[in-house]
Amino acid sequence: MSEAILSIDDLTIDLPAGADRPHAVENVSFDLNKGEILCVVGESGSGKSMTANALMGLLPDGVTVGKGRAMFDGVDVLTLSEVRKQAMRGARIGMIFQEPMTALNPLMRIGDQIAEVFAAHDLYSKAERRARALALVKEVGLPDPDKIIRAYPFQLSGGQRQRAMIAMALALEPEILIADEPTTALDVTTQAQILRLIIALRDDRGMAVMFITHDFGVVAEIADRVIVMRYGQIVESGMAQQVLEAPQHGYTRALLDAIPTGRVPELNAIDAAPALEIRHLNKVYRTGGGPFRAAREVKAVNDVSLTIAKGEVVGLVGESGSGKSTLGRAVVRLVTPDSGQVLVGGVDMAALDASELRKQRHRVQMVFQDPYASLNPRHRILRSLSDGPIAKGVPKEQARKRALELLEIVGLGADAATRFPHEFSGGQRQRIGIARALAMDPELIIADEAVSALDVSIQAQVLELLAELRRKMGLSILFITHDLRVAAQVCDRIAVMQHGRLVEVGAVRDVFHAPKEAYTKELLAAVPGAGWTSDKEDITA
């Protein structure tokens, strides 16, 4: 049995009065062992982050520890004085956060922010702090360390910033590292690198890692042990393999089932007629530029051609900055391409003038990413669903009747029509978004990261709805996503995009089993838990 370095016993964290529940965390007990990576998994609101913040003494205002102990090296860290907590933070327990873009002080050089950790604990001379900062920057694998320590955060990419954060957290060789969703905001390939870095550092230093995540793929990738939380309580814990392969609790099973796997759906019979033909599409973004300097050019879409047949679902995958969103927005003409054609039902959307475009808009509709921004907060749902059809010329009564039907179809019920968006949850709003797109009777739907903002169980429900609608209505969909597992689940074909170009297009089965391009292979390898899901579902069969 390994040795527990941190023992949490019956921890309860109270939320301020007026919150939706009395406790963020309730009666939680677990051990963190020396040298292990413990994953705390749960959906939003499960209390996993609150637990971590309580250990660090960083609970938000109004949130307090109700009862319980957290014994670390013979003392209860929950009851330490503020001064002793300060001495402990950074030195004995390090922490990294989710948003690398905002977690660094924008006005301070990276080297200074690392050296500050030493200064905070009164260690070393100025020169030595700098030397150690440099060594840390090297250790976390940042390129060109001499330059990096003089750089400001805005000059670094997201992955680089997260490495810098890790360097800070590890500066004083803490015995415990708390990582709060550290890879959630990163692209898959960057995520894979950071995960490998964390494992390597754990192996070198023998520190214990408490890794908070919502992603079972990540769990499969790095966890030694797992704790599953829900509504502030632990529902299941155990060794990683055991939890992943033989989950005991219904909630864990539901979560695991909800994860899109590498399972490839059966090929649908595809109508040969194209719903969408993209021909040699180009879009260049010019930023900056002025009387004294040249503009910077980014080829967001670079000579892309792609066809989607009627009734087909094509996944467009790529990392952030690959141009996949620009391509999708060019198809609906929210972005006007520089050259090339976008043929939908024989009409070139890219060539229409403003007034003609308005008449043809209904041909392509979009389901958006952010359920909280995609509905006008001041309009009732009925209006959001019927304004478009009415503008298109559908008689008012008919448009309203259809809106009510669609609300039934997406599983909300017609009484949703008279309510306002704020009365719905994220998943429900996404259903409304789908109904709105369908209300226009489009020939093609663009789903732009349509399930990315949702918790995994909600994600599964929305994907299920899309699959069902597609079966019933024969929809043609361009499904844009950064998540290969999601793409594999709902798409017939997959198009991989990188730096504005389509690098590979093919049937899901072919792309997953026999990727031709190096970049596709890299992407597939980076999917967290790829080995585990393929064992489980055998996508290579």
Next chain:
Amino acid sequence: MSLVTTILGRLIKAVITLLAIAVLNFFLIHAAPGDPAAVLAGEAGAADPLFIAQLRERFGLDQPLYVQLWSYVKNVLTLDLGYSFRQGMPVYDLIADRLPATLLLTLSAFIISLTLGIAFGVAAAARVGKVSDSFLTTLALLFYATPLYWAALMAVLVFSVQLGWLPGFGYETVGSGYTGLARAWDILQHLILPALTLGLFFMAVYMRMTRASMLEVSQMDFVKTARAKGLSEHIIRRRHILRNALLPVVTLAGLQAGQLIGGAVLTETVFAWPGIGRLMFESLEARDYNTILGVFLVSAAMVILFNILTDIVYRLVDPRIGAKT
């Protein structure tokens, strides 16, 4: 973009703005009811038709409008702001004579308001929700709502008339014959009340901004990072929160420069401070439009210069601006 090209760009913009103001001035003269010549002459020439006729010829007022505009703008570019018939002096000389006093007053007020405003703002944010915070915010709210000229009058009434602590009138003791340090001390005593009253309103503005900005920045992720490093609250506040919180205050300070000049008109009027604000007031009473417009132009130039300075300060504080490649 380097600092030099930025400043160059800003200077070009400044010249364009000043030209536009000159054009605006020109059209204002022509928009005024009555004869432009009479407007230019002010009350000095109101009664004398011969004098007006002379003026008309001298300023080419019988020529087409665009010719007049061109010569007006040309004059402004050569710093010829016209002639004050009331004072019997070129407007440029009048303003140049009065400008140092205004600069002394506005810069003192600016420094006072900025330092006190930031200090009180930081103090209030650190004690948010406590009695001292409520006290400071209420005080700021009061200053913010107080008419500047009225505060000036009340200051004269209390500190000069009633208590006799400080002089409430003028720039220095007339006929005292002070020189050197004694004179500086004398001027300083005269400066205190006007600078404080002018600074009061702006202090309230900067304090509210600093407080709000401190509270906003203290919610940001990097502050949590700083805590996780084990930094003390004091260092977090000074090094992480304050520096970031000051950025919007600097922006605001730049935008407020124009207000400061406006405030100087009122303060100088009450304290008989011999600056361009007082000159503007005197010219209003004398209907000396040429001088009013001259002061207007010069005050705009001061604001533009000040904006360029705050721009430079901003660039020095924030590495993100101008460093993008």
Next chain:
Amino acid sequence: MTFWKRFATNRGAVIGLIILIAVIIIAVLAPVIYPGGPWKMVQRPFLVPFTTEGLPLGTDTLGRNVAAGLVHGARVSLLVGLVSTVMALLIGVPLGALAGFYGGYVDEGAMRFTEFFQTIPNFALAIVLVAILQPTLGSITLAIAIVSWPPVARLVRAEVMSLKRREFVEAAHLAGLSNTRILVSEVLPNAVSPIIVMASLMVATAILLESSLSFLGLGDPNIMSWGYMIGAARTVIRSAWWLSFFPGVAILITVLALNLIGEGLNDAFNPHLKKGRT
């Protein structure tokens, strides 16, 4: 919680609202309270406050009733404050909305124009405008509107720019709605709350501006105003302090009330900002 309930939890805002309503009632009823008007000489000059029956605030240099001046002065303060703010909104909202919505050259042009007006010291411009156009109620209101609209334009532009990238606005484009309709029915209604907050603060600033102009002698000579009363009493401050004191307090209280209301509205519109995010 409804909007009004949230507003009502802010004690300062409620006090401000009560004060403002009181000032409005006084302004409306001024001809009833002092039917003789503010200009009439009622007694000998320089009567000290609280000494003479019917003249609670004493008399001024010409023997006019100070209290009557205050009551009638409320009318011009509120009127100029309100009308100039409405005018400034009429300039600033469309300009900012068009600049933010259409972007590109429209934005460039509109913002250069706004920047120009923001660079000019606004009180100095107001002085010049009123001096040259001759002081009347109309020219004063116009001048204040002209110097007050740039912040409105900038605010509306920023709001519209952020709103137009919101997905519901893009969805409206995809629904085939016209640009005008999207701007008017999708974008602007969502920008109303910050505009209302700003407007309430602008009325306060306009009242201060009007009183400052009147103080300098640039008020409408036919209308009694608080600023004029202080300006006229400036030279006799040593002997008759109350002549400048009471009008100043009246301005202070009115402006304070409006600022309190503005803050209350802001808190009520953005409930999450006040509590601090969790």
